[in-house]
Amino acid sequence: MMTLTNLSLANEGADIFVPDGVSIEEALKRTTHLAVGAHHDDLEIAAYPAIEHCFENCAAWFAGVVVTDGRGSSRTGPYEKCTDEEIRQIRRREQIRAAMLGDYGIVIQLDYRSSEIKGGINGSLISDLKQIVEAVEASEVISHQPLDRHPTHIAVFYHLLEAMRSLPANRRPDSFLGAEVWGKLDWLSSTQKMTLNSGRREHLAQALIGVFDSQIAGGKRYDLGEIGHRHANATFGDSHSIDEFTQASLALDLSDLLNDPSASACEFALDAVDRFRGETKQRLIDWER
Numbered sequence: 001m002m003t004l005t006n007l008s009l010a011n012e013g014a015d016i017f018v019p020d021g022v023s024i025e026e027a028l029k030r031t032t033h034l035a036v037g038a039h040h041d042d043l044e045i046a047a048y049p050a051i052e053h054c055f056e057n058c059a060a061w062f063a064g065v066v067v068t069d070g071r072g073s074s075r076t077g078p079y080e081k082c083t084d085e086e087i088r089q090i091r092r093r094e095q096i097r098a099a100m101l102g103d104y105g106i107v108i109q110l111d112y113r114s115s116e117i118k119g120g121i122n123g124s125l126i127s128d129l130k131q132i133v134e135a136v137e138a139s140e141v142i143s144h145q146p147l148d149r150h151p152t153h154i155a156v157f158y159h160l161l162e163a164m165r166s167l168p169a170n171r172r173p174d175s176f177l178g179a180e181v182w183g184k185l186d187w188l189s190s191t192q193k194m195t196l197n198s199g200r201r202e203h204l205a206q207a208l209i210g211v212f213d214s215q216i217a218g219g220k221r222y223d224l225g226e227i228g229h230r231h232a233n234a235t236f237g238d239s240h241s242i243d244e245f246t247q248a249s250l251a252l253d254l255s256d257l258l259n260d261p262s263a264s265a266c267e268f269a270l271d272a273v274d275r276f277r278g279e280t281k282q283r284l285i286d287w288e289r
């Protein structure tokens, strides 16, 4: 167990970093936007609108949580010969760099192996996340959502949902958003899709994703893919109006899952698919009569 002031995190290798050096307690307390990502760089992809909003904003602070340890990262090119432990350390350093560059209020790396959280609910992770969501009092929480295709993202979503549901109703955030990483959300019904501005500082977005050199030079061009996707979101979201933003990120409002503890995330996801099915049928059916 790693006890860091008011947090007792399960893993010895857990790490907390506060870029501007205030106490951990103060850094947690000032948080207005909390994001929980499965992997290093998920925050910079999924929660970028919140990071951009909080950047050099004395009234808003971003707190990022990375659940896994980076050991399972793919590695080619200059990182090909790195051991699991070496790539873990590299990815931790990259996340710290992103926190400094992005003016984060705090970044917490929980250091779980993916295999420890993918097989079902892990009580230690629930405990870590509960302590964090109780300490921050954030008005907005961003994480993965049940339509994502990555099994570790789904695992993090379910753990965070359980931790968030333990909060008393008056401590829940004003908004609980599920963002896109693996499996984009442009197909979602406009009755559910949220379009967030992520185009105010493209240079910052490029820099934050670019920090994760072990991924990009290692063979995955997240820098090009994600920024290009944000441009596409801004332009292809609505065929009948001019672009509202230069770049946009899409999200799903998960508040209903939080406010009704008996609600099934699986049914919630299938309802989104049914809405897409219904809208598709409505567009086509008259042509086939």
Ligand SMILES: [Zn+2]
Pocket (backbone or CB within 6 Å): 038, 039, 042, 150, 153, 181
């Ligand atoms: Zn990820």
